[in-house]
Amino acid sequence: MSTTDDLIKDSARYLANTYARFPVVLVRGRGVRLWDSDGKEYLDFAAGIAVDVLGHCHPKVVEAIKAQAEALLHVSNLYHIERQIRLAQALCEHSFADKVFFCNSGAEANEAAIKLARRYAKVRWGPDRYEIVCMRDSFHGRTMATLTATGQEKHQRGFEPLLPGFKHIPFNDLRAAEQAIDSRTCAVLVEPIQGEGGVRVPDDDYLPALRQLCSDRDVLLMLDEVQTGMGRTGRLFAYEHWGIEPDVMTLAKALGGGLPIGAMLAKEEVASAFVPGSHASTFGGSPFITAAALAALTAIVEERLPQRAAKVGAYFLGRLRELVQRYPYAKEARGKGLILALELAVPAKPIVDRCLQLGLLILTAGDQVLRFVPPLIIGEAEVDEALSILDQALPEQPR
Ligand SMILES: *Cc1c(COP(=O)(O)O)cnc(C)c1O
Numbered sequence: 001m002s003t004t005d006d007l008i009k010d011s012a013r014y015l016a017n018t019y020a021r022f023p024v025v026l027v028r029g030r031g032v033r034l035w036d037s038d039g040k041e042y043l044d045f046a047a048g049i050a051v052d053v054l055g056h057c058h059p060k061v062v063e064a065i066k067a068q069a070e071a072l073l074h075v076s077n078l079y080h081i082e083r084q085i086r087l088a089q090a091l092c093e094h095s096f097a098d099k100v101f102f103c104n105s106g107a108e109a110n111e112a113a114i115k116l117a118r119r120y121a122k123v124r125w126g127p128d129r130y131e132i133v134c135m136r137d138s139f140h141g142r143t144m145a146t147l148t149a150t151g152q153e154k155h156q157r158g159f160e161p162l163l164p165g166f167k168h169i170p171f172n173d174l175r176a177a178e179q180a181i182d183s184r185t186c187a188v189l190v191e192p193i194q195g196e197g198g199v200r201v202p203d204d205d206y207l208p209a210l211r212q213l214c215s216d217r218d219v220l221l222m223l224d225e226v227q228t229g230m231g232r233t234g235r236l237f238a239y240e241h242w243g244i245e246p247d248v249m250t251l252a253k254a255l256g257g258g259l260p261i262g263a264m265l266a267k268e269e270v271a272s273a274f275v276p277g278s279h280a281s282t283f284g285g286s287p288f289i290t291a292a293a294l295a296a297l298t299a300i301v302e303e304r305l306p307q308r309a310a311k312v313g314a315y316f317l318g319r320l321r322e323l324v325q326r327y328p329y330a331k332e333a334r335g336k337g338l339i340l341a342l343e344l345a346v347p348a349k350p351i352v353d354r355c356l357q358l359g360l361l362i363l364t365a366g367d368q369v370l371r372f373v374p375p376l377i378i379g380e381a382e383v384d385e386a387l388s389i390l391d392q393a394l395p396e397q398p399r
Pocket residue numbers: 104105106107108110139140141142191195196224225226227228252253
């Protein structure tokens with residue numbers, strides 16, 4: 001057996017240097033708890049970056065994985081796959097969508113959406129409408145197209161030239177959208193709540209007005225719900241909060257109950273721009289992954305986790321607001337359901353490090369923002385426990 005120190009040395013030696021990792025090796029998880037290779041326990045309010053909505057090793061997901069592993073792991077999309085069909089059906093029945101394309105990640109789901117928008121516009125309007133309007137401070141993934149769509153220079157630097165046909169405007173600014181959409185625009189791509197960009201919730205009238213604008217100008221509204229989807233915001237999909245429907249939506253993160261899967265959902269009329277050969281993914285929607293995802297979706301719905309996220313999230317947000325009252329450098333608590341943030345006037349990373357030492361996993365979203373995306377199965381007791389650790393981790397100087 002290697003010691004933890006040996007593992008961390010070999011990690012640096014053999015793995016591409018793409019992550020600033022915490023000096024911890026996580027080896028076991030159950031519900032909202034994780035354990036490292038030294039046996040230390042953690043309360044998990046990071047959830048694998050908004051992935052583990054059901055907590056770790058949910059029995060229904062584990063059971064589905066075991067059964068499917070013994071039946072069939074992979075066949076290609078040249079054949080029909082029963083679990084894939086049933087997962088697509090369930091997603092359509094629970095959303096605005098008529099058709100689903102499966103892939104393996106959030107970036108790929110957004111790639112599929114970008115390709116669908118371009119192709120739909122070509123088929124419907126001719127060759128000149130290909131531009132996608134995106135938001136500043138957005139995050140859509142790390143492939144070349146989704147990196148171009150992402151409105152953060154720090155992720156793009158060094159990878160130029162980016163793709164043509166993308167334009168960026170401020171988020172939550174309807175005037176900017178009105179001015180940006182022109183005869184070349186085929187779609188607007190937007191996160192209903194910006195996740196990586198700092199947990200930004202738009203004004204109540206923004207998304208309904210943007211929906212109307214897109215309809216008036218015959219432009220597709222494409223929602224990136226990779227982080228907000230699957231119950232996290234207090235509804236199964238975030239768009240439900242505003243009483244609107246997109247034309248296209250992308251999912252990933254929480255969709256697979258911890259396994260990698262992405263999906264692009266669309267209305268029939270738009271989806272019909274894809275025909276056999278238009279787009280594909282070797283692993284997309286494999287029997288194994290879709291069995292897990294279907295079990296996860298079923299559990300999310302049966303256990304009423306969106307409702308739980310709304311209720312526990314409201315309590316959590318209230319407790320974060322208490323911290324804003326108590327700590328002069330705590331500027332604002334914000335979010336919806338169980339995607340929450342505490343914006344600070346001091347660097348967030350040392351506080352995340354301190355929380356880790358004290359047994360709580362949390363995230364940042366920008367240099368001065370703490371982000372909380374716990375499993376949706378938490379209760380008020382876990383919120384209190386996390387808050388008491390955070391209270392110890394925050395630098396002194398209460399008011
Ligand atoms: C994480 C994320 C992505 C990228 O997902 P990957 O699975 O890492 O490719 C895209 N959009 C949003 C909103 C995300 O939060």
